[in-house]
Amino acid sequence: METPTNDIPSYNGTMPISEQEREDLKKDLQKTEEEIQTLRQVLNARLKHVQELKKKLGVSPLAEVTSEINDSLRQVKDSQAYQKTAEVAAATAETVATKWHEMKNSSLFKSFESKLGTAYSTAKMAASTSIDHLSGIRTNSNSAAQTPQTEAPPSRLS
Template sequence: METRQQGLLDPEPVTEVDEEMVSDVDLNNTMTDEEREEILSELTKLEEEISTLRQVLASKEKHHSELKAKLGITPLSEFKQNFNKSWYDMQTSTAYKKTSETLSTAGQKTSAAFTTLGTAISRKFGDMRNSPSFKSFEEKVECTVSNIKQTKVGSQGGGGSFEEVLSSAAHASAQETPSNNMPESSDHERTC
């Protein structure tokens, strides 16, 4: 027999058991031959019953599918029906109702917050548009656009490229000076 090294928690050394001693032990010595035959007989009967039940079940399943086919019930229609029932059951559950109410309340609050934000932004844009600096900027843009239009109308070719429009706008802006060297042709040009 071999012994292994003793560990810290092992109170005694562990020894290997002889295999011959283990094979000599008969585990069935508690049962008589009659009891054994009775159990084997019962086991055989159970296996036969299980086999019969499987055959009956297979026959019933076949009949079941034939009846469904006659009624026009397909696996897809069954799936839809099961899904609809599950969906209905979920919607009527307490958890779903509470969650739905919570989300509805959150949606209403979010909608109100966006409405308030939109009103505030609109008011700020209105205030900004009425400010003197914005009005001055707006007038300058209007004058520049008006000058570009007049320059384009006065040109021979009509349309022109984007570069030509930009250069004419730069030319018109260069002509804007405090001495107002531009010829007066309309009331709008006088204010530019």
């Protein structure tokens, strides 16, 4: 990615530069761009070599991602913010558990629990009775429908 040296605008600062300085700067720029290009080529060659080594070692991209994620999680867990948050969450959970236990042992909750249990038992018994009653009606209606067939055999017309 070379910058065209012919298109470099003149220096507009307070001190004008001489033609010799200008030529020196152009040469320095060109040399620096060539060095950058060489470094890119070396870097690409090294990256290719790394990929070949990983392939020979059997290191898959998935294993790399997994390792990076595990490292990131470890760093997060080691951070002070995470540790403080974990402490606060644990304390909150403990407080909620304590309050829940206190509430369950309160007379108001026990009274409510008893009334709810009684209501549930009553509803269950009523539903069971209704189902038994409906079942009895069905059995009676089925037997009534079958009774005429058993009492009056089909007539034989010969």
